[in-house]
Amino acid sequence: xxxxxxxxxxxxxxxxxxxxxxxxxxxxxxxxxxxxxxxxxxxxxxxxxxxxxxxxxxxxxxxxxxxxxxxxxxxxxxxxxxxxxxxxxxxxxxxxxxxxxxxxxxxxxxxxxxxxxxxxxxxxxxxxxxxxxxxxxxxxxxxxxxxxxxxxxxxxxxxxxxxxxxxxxxxxxxxxxxxxxxxxxxxxxxxxxxxxxxxxxxxxxxxxxxxxxxxxxxxxxxxx
Amino acid sequence: xxxxxxxxxxxxxxxxxxxxxxxxxxxxxxxxxxxxxxxxxxxxxxxxxxxxxxxxxxxxxxxxxxxxxxxxxxxxxxxxxxxxxxxxxxxxxxxxxxxxxxxxxxxxxxxxxxxxxxxxxxxxxxxxxxxxxxxxxxxxxxxxxxxxxxxxxxxxxxxxxxxxxxxxxxxxxxxxxxxxxxxxxxxxxxxxxxxxxxxxxxxxxxxxxxxxxxxxxxxxxxxx
Numbered sequence: 001x002x003x004x005x006x007x008x009x010x011x012x013x014x015x016x017x018x019x020x021x022x023x024x025x026x027x028x029x030x031x032x033x034x035x036x037x038x039x040x041x042x043x044x045x046x047x048x049x050x051x052x053x054x055x056x057x058x059x060x061x062x063x064x065x066x067x068x069x070x071x072x073x074x075x076x077x078x079x080x081x082x083x084x085x086x087x088x089x090x091x092x093x094x095x096x097x098x099x100x101x102x103x104x105x106x107x108x109x110x111x112x113x114x115x116x117x118x119x120x121x122x123x124x125x126x127x128x129x130x131x132x133x134x135x136x137x138x139x140x141x142x143x144x145x146x147x148x149x150x151x152x153x154x155x156x157x158x159x160x161x162x163x164x165x166x167x168x169x170x171x172x173x174x175x176x177x178x179x180x181x182x183x184x185x186x187x188x189x190x191x192x193x194x195x196x197x198x199x200x201x202x203x204x205x206x207x208x209x210x211x212x213x214x215x216x217x218x219x220x221x222x223x224x
Numbered sequence: 225x226x227x228x229x230x231x232x233x234x235x236x237x238x239x240x241x242x243x244x245x246x247x248x249x250x251x252x253x254x255x256x257x258x259x260x261x262x263x264x265x266x267x268x269x270x271x272x273x274x275x276x277x278x279x280x281x282x283x284x285x286x287x288x289x290x291x292x293x294x295x296x297x298x299x300x301x302x303x304x305x306x307x308x309x310x311x312x313x314x315x316x317x318x319x320x321x322x323x324x325x326x327x328x329x330x331x332x333x334x335x336x337x338x339x340x341x342x343x344x345x346x347x348x349x350x351x352x353x354x355x356x357x358x359x360x361x362x363x364x365x366x367x368x369x370x371x372x373x374x375x376x377x378x379x380x381x382x383x384x385x386x387x388x389x390x391x392x393x394x395x396x397x398x399x400x401x402x403x404x405x406x407x408x409x410x411x412x413x414x415x416x417x418x419x420x421x422x423x424x425x426x427x428x429x430x431x432x433x434x435x436x437x438x439x440x441x442x443x444x445x446x447x448x
Binding site for chain 2: 122123124131132133135136139167170171173174175177178179181182183184185194197198200201202204205206207208
C-alpha cells in the first residue's frame with residue numbers, strides 16, 4: 001500500500017498532477033501532525049481538511065484519498081499520537097504496569113502541546129455531536145491496546161479472574177481526567193501513582209468485573 | 225438581611241429608584257435561576273451580568289449589590305442548584321449513602337437542563353481561565369457538604385479510620401464524569417451503583433487515605 005520511494009525523496013521528483021509524496025508514509029506523518037496542530041490551534045469545531053492539507057503542504061485530494069472525513073482524520077491523529085506517548089508497559093507486575101500507564105497519561109495531558117489538543121477535543125464536544133463518536137472509538141482502541149496489562153496480571157494471579165480490562169483502565173484514568181478537566185486541580189506523578197493504587201485495590205476486591213458484579217472475597221485471583 | 229416583604233409582593237409596590245424585589249429572597253432565586261438559564265444558553269464565556277439581570281427582570285445594580293462579579297454569581301447558582309439536586313443522604317450505611325449520592329449525580333447530569341449547564345461549564349473552561357477558580361471552589365464546597373457521609377461511616381466502623389472524605393468522593397464521581405464528558409459513554413443507575421462499589425472497595429482496602437498513603441491490610445476500619 002505504501003510507496004516508500006515517494007516518501008524518501010519527495011522534493012527531488014518532478015512535479016506531476018499527483019506528487020509521490022501524496023502516497024508515502026511521510027505524507028501520512030505530515031498530515032497527522034498538521035491535524036494535531038490545527039486541533040490545538042482552532043479546536044475541533046474550526047478544523048477543516050482544507051486547512052490541514054495546507055498546513056501539511058499537500059493537496060486536499062491527497063488527504064481525502066486516505067481519510068474519508070474530518071472525523072477519520074482526527075481519530076487517526078489522536079490514536080497515533082497517544083500510541084507514541086503512552087506505550088503499553090510490560091514490567092511483569094501489575095502495580096508498576098498501572099503506575100507507568102497512569103504516569104504516561106499525566107505526562108501527556110500536562111505537556112503543553114497535547115494539553116491543547118485534549119482541551120480542544122473536550123471543549124468542542126458540546127458544539128460538535130460527531131466528536132462523541134471520535135471519542136468513543138478513540139477510547140475503545142486505547143482500552144483494547146492496554147488490555148494485555150490486565151490479562152497478563154490475571155494470568156500471573158495478581159488480579160481476580162474475570163477482572164474487566166476496560167473497567168480497570170477506566171478506573172485508572174478517571175481520577176486523572178477528573179482533576180484535570182472537572183475539578184481543575186493540579187495533576188502530577190502522585191496523582192498517577194494514587195490512581196494506580198485505587199484501581200488495583202478495587203480490582204483486587206473484585207469490584208471491576210463486567211457490569212460491576214461484585215465478588216465478595218478480597219483475595220486476589222488465584223482462582224483461574 | 226432579607227426583606228421578605230419586598231419579595232412577597234414586588235409587583236404591587238410603587239416603583240421607586242430601588243424596588244423592594246431587589247433585596248428579597250425572591251430576587252435571589254430569580255437571579256440565580258436566570259444565571260443557570262444563561263449558562264445553558266450562551267455558555268460561561270458569553271454570560272454577562274447585564275443579560276442575567278435582564279432575564280431575571282431586575283436592575284443590574286441589584287445583581288452587583290449581592291454578587292461582586294460573574295464568577296461569584298455562577299458559583300452561587302451552581303452551588304444552590306446542586307445542593308437542591310443532590311441532597312446529602314444519611315441512610316446509616318455507607319454503601320447506600322454512596323449509591324444515593326452517585327445516583328443523584330447521574331440524575332442531575334443527565335437531566336436536559338442541568339446537562340446543558342454542565343457542558344457549558346466544561347466547554348468554556350479552555351477559553352475562560354477564571355472558570356478554573358469557580359470549579360475548584362464549587363467542588364471544595366460539595367466535598368465539604370458530603371464529608372459527613374464518610375466521617376459517619378468511619379465512626380460506624382464501616383471504613384478504615386483516616387479515610388480521606390474528599391478522596392473517596394472524587395473516586396465516587398470520577399467514573400461518572402469520565403463516561404459523560406471524556407469517553408462519551410452512556411451513564412445510568414448501573415454506572416452510579418458500580419461507582420459506589422468501586423469507591424467502597426478502594427476505601428475498605430485503605431487506598432483512600434490522604435495523599436494515597438497505602439494501608440496494606442484489606443480489613444476495614446475496626447481500628448478506631
